[in-house]
Amino acid sequence: MKSVVKQEVLALNGDEAVAFAAKQSDVDVVAAYPITPQTIIVERFSEYVANGEVETEFVCTESEHSALTACLAASVTGARAFTASASAGLALMHEMLFVTSGCRAPVVMAIANRALSAPLNIHGDHSDTMTERDSGWIQIYVENAQEAYDSVIQAFKIAENTDVLLPVIVGLDGFTLSHTLENVHVLSDDAVKRFVGTRKFINVTNHEGRTVPFKLDPDNPTSMGPIALPNYYFEFKRQQEEAMKNALKVIQDVNKEYAEISGRSYGDGLVDAYYVEDAEVAIVCLGSTAGTVKAVVDELRAEGVKAGLLRIRTFRPLPVERIVDTLKNAKAVAVMDRSMSFGGNGGPVFHEVRHALYDADKHPYIVNYIYGLGGRDTSPMQIRKIYEDLQKILRIKRVETRVQYLGLRE
């Protein structure tokens, strides 16, 4: 696909790419608190503010809880709001994640995915965002710095779509992406500004029976974030679920629209299928690991092995139909989880994918690999071993161990 606008190539790490995208997206309020490996995002953004490169109110809060609170409050006042965090910071925000989605505030937050304590560990894994999967936020996991840049821009457009009005997390793997330099193609400021557009507001009926925009506006008073008793609360939650369903389409549309101006797209926006449609052995994973898996798939294909990869890009809302459809020819599937669900039947991605396949016509063998916790490296050799395990399962026609740990000392 050809890009219709001129692009520049910058050497940026994932965090810098995120900050650059936020800068170009004409964000009104950024409220944030530093934490490794996200800190570079806040630092770069502070520099933009200090040098007058952005028209943004930057609120350097005293905690992540206040950072997200301030973003939420700014958002319902009519501003476009952005924040970034990771690990303990996201955990401290936990309460406010639910409040933000419940208030239907389209805040965008980049998470440089990192392990949770204890023991203390600053390196990459998905424990932080997986813990928030039921918080009502859209979750997009990116493969590289380029996608981090592109996804942050897309996130504003998805979040603020009036059929959606949900907050969005863009997750990039800590250090692997956050701190690694890449060549990133960036659009012009104008192109991004035009693409993201200005915030639109839905209308609601206020206490006076008047139709007013859904925001805090002294001319059109509304009460936001009220208490709802058992007679109303449930309906609010059902509407959030409806918005998630709407997001499935909006994410695909935005992916397409973005491709038109940038020449870049990520599968259909929901899943990124790599040689998976005719694959017999398939890996399902999230995030930067997909890059390693793709390299191994290339090797295996050259050797005549029908290997494939399904990268779930949008984990919330979960593209169930796309997952089922993409894996319809796979005979053995390995799902990779970069976090644990202690005491569960495997990791969270495994739960979701296996569950999605329950209604499929054909049921592949399916196994789970927990990997990369606390930043442990995952090598192409290990990925190759997973495919070999899958081939073995096809040979012996049974699963010997359902949940395995990759690269672990036992």
Added chain:
Amino acid sequence: MQTEAEWKFTAKDIAEKPDLFLSGHRACAGCGPATVLRLIMKAVRGPTIVTNATGCMEVVSSIYPYTSWAIPWLHTAFENAAANASGIEAALKILKKKGRSKHEHVDVIALAGDGGTYDIGIQALSGAVERGHDFLYVLYDNEAYMNTGIQRSGGTPLGASTTTSPAGTVIPGKLEHKKPIADIMVAHDMPYVATASPYYWRDLLVKVRKGLEVNGPAFLHVFAPCPRGWRSDPAKSIELSRLAVETCIFPLWEAVNGEYQLSTPSKVFALAPQKKKPVKEYLQVQGRFRHLFTPKFEKLTEEIQRVTDERWKRLLKKCGM
């Protein structure tokens, strides 16, 4: 900006001014905080946004699909009223700069109870004040977590019986003193801090207006009796608001740019100390202090008197009296 002389908070003006905190809310009869809110809203000066911490006042005023708020109002959580205000103020500032707000200025008021201020909310409050956001923070102090059933807070006074500091056979209610929250706020070097009581309603309204007019953060600590939690007569809430001042348990003062000044209702007792009433008069009409009037625990009333006198003396010194 109006001058103090133009505020005209006379009883007639107040009565004529439309309510912005509307009737129909679910507060208990005689609820001090509800009276305080109604009064405060009479002092707003123009477009205003209110944000409320979780607690009695949020719960009684916003039961969906009803609301008592005639002006834009936001609640998000318990510990973050000041962070809400930070976000609202930041948004208003940039939207105005970018030409997306038609208002020259919008006032922001954050409301929270003692739990939401002394305890769980102090971090967000301290941070917001340090950052210098332009907002008025109103603490309505009913001296316990009332919404959740009368549990102790850092604002609960010595000897009060609450459900987490119950008066037992061995322990006489809360063993710790009330945290000097307003002094803590003065220590932030903020432009305006004041205490107020609904009995002295004009003093309260003037202080609200002063807090709004200040450029930067302002903090107002308002005494607010809760008949439910204090086990007091609902008809006596306003009387208790007077007694608290007359006993110097809750003196009224303001600190403009850190300069303490006694407010008129309290000045009376500085100039004529003989008028100062014993704390017993205040304590004995409240069920939460009932056990202090039994032989076993009666020494505690002396301790309360001692600490009240000591804090009063210190305040007078700060006020240069």
